[in-house]
Amino acid sequence: MLTSITLKGVSYAFGANTVLNQIDLNIEPGSVVALLGPSGCGKSTLLRLLAGLTQPAEGEIHFGDRLVAKTGWALPPEARDIGMVFQDYALWPHMTVAQNVSFPLRMRHIPRQECDRRVAQALARVGLSDFADRKPAGLSGGQQQRVALARAIVAEPRVLLFDEPLSNLDSELRGTLCHEMATLLRQLGTTAVYVTHDRREAEILADRIVHLSAGSVAADRLITSSGEFA
Template sequence: MTRSPVAVTLKGIGYAFGEHRILNHIDLDIEPGSIVALLGPSGCGKSTLLKILAGLLEPQQGTLHFGERLIASAAKSTPPEQRDIGMVFQDYALWPHMTVAQNVAFPLLMRRVSAHERQQRVMQALQRVGLGDFAARKPSDLSGGQQQRVALARAIIAEPKILLFDEPLSNLDTDLRESLCLEMATLLRQLGTTAVYVTHDRREAEILADRIVWLAAGSVSAIQTVTSLSGEPA
């Protein structure tokens, strides 16, 4: 990763569906290059908060900054494609008619990166996630864990300043989920990218994150610093 990560600052973020308040005055500071897990039960607001970070929803109150840049407020919202983010979804979101290489290359194609550079960067990204020999395959030829690695390669290939994860491992069985979680934790720390990871699984959060932000009823109920087995911060 050659680009510097950025801080993420949320101040007074609020959102409601009709009379039902989903987010209630969320204040959160995420340091550059850190990994934050949003953890809590269904309906606590974590997915809504991630969608606001991604630009899929606009906050009704408060402000969102990436570094010094105002990204969203009740009056203004930067489109998702202009936010310099990468996102990994729960359902992989791979195009079945494309090869693995074509799926991974898509963000670079949209940025009009040359074919030669695209090819080089696709192979680098696939090697990072352990799929260097799978470039010519179709997603249907891969296991669920391999498909999620493809989605991760696609998210990191454009070297975004921020990575967002929407419960990416929830469709996998327990053993595979934990092993892939460990791989992702290692890769994210190698990349040094600011990351926000939504999960309902405390074990995933403890493996991946530097801090766990607990949400309850649309508010931050606690913030936990994660420590490694040695007792040092992760």
């Protein structure tokens, strides 16, 4: 089921420092929105609010018709049906690739056989079928990020959230993985928010680019299939 994301007047502050100021945003079901902007403009803070890792000081967030956050309250991440990919992979070092990827399914008490089938499918999607029994330490950075991607999609969440997933990788790998992720996101059709400060990456991956500047939406543009701004 495809889900819209709606933010109404969302604000956030660290003490006296207002980091997000009255953000209004409506993300269409199944679209990929890139959040672009300079360091410190509030991209990760906004993503953490969408994930339920923190709660708004003001405003409301809805996934479809479900309220997931309002002033001083947030539905926790595990109750939101989301998948997340971070800059630093955040894999569990003591678990194999397959165990890392199966984690969201085990949390949902999916039966073993179904779990194995879905893990195999997710690993195939990211090109890691032969790596199921490795530990993260035996993988390159790019491979580790593919594992994190497989873990994010394995439970087929309603919303995918990305926080600069490619910025730890060298530029050639970044280009390859960016195109692969764009293809994958199109195949999955999941509503996704993708934080980056790389404009080119945003143009390749997203249907729409929202520019944040000092905690406000500074520009909001659709991208045509030719990669130009509409």
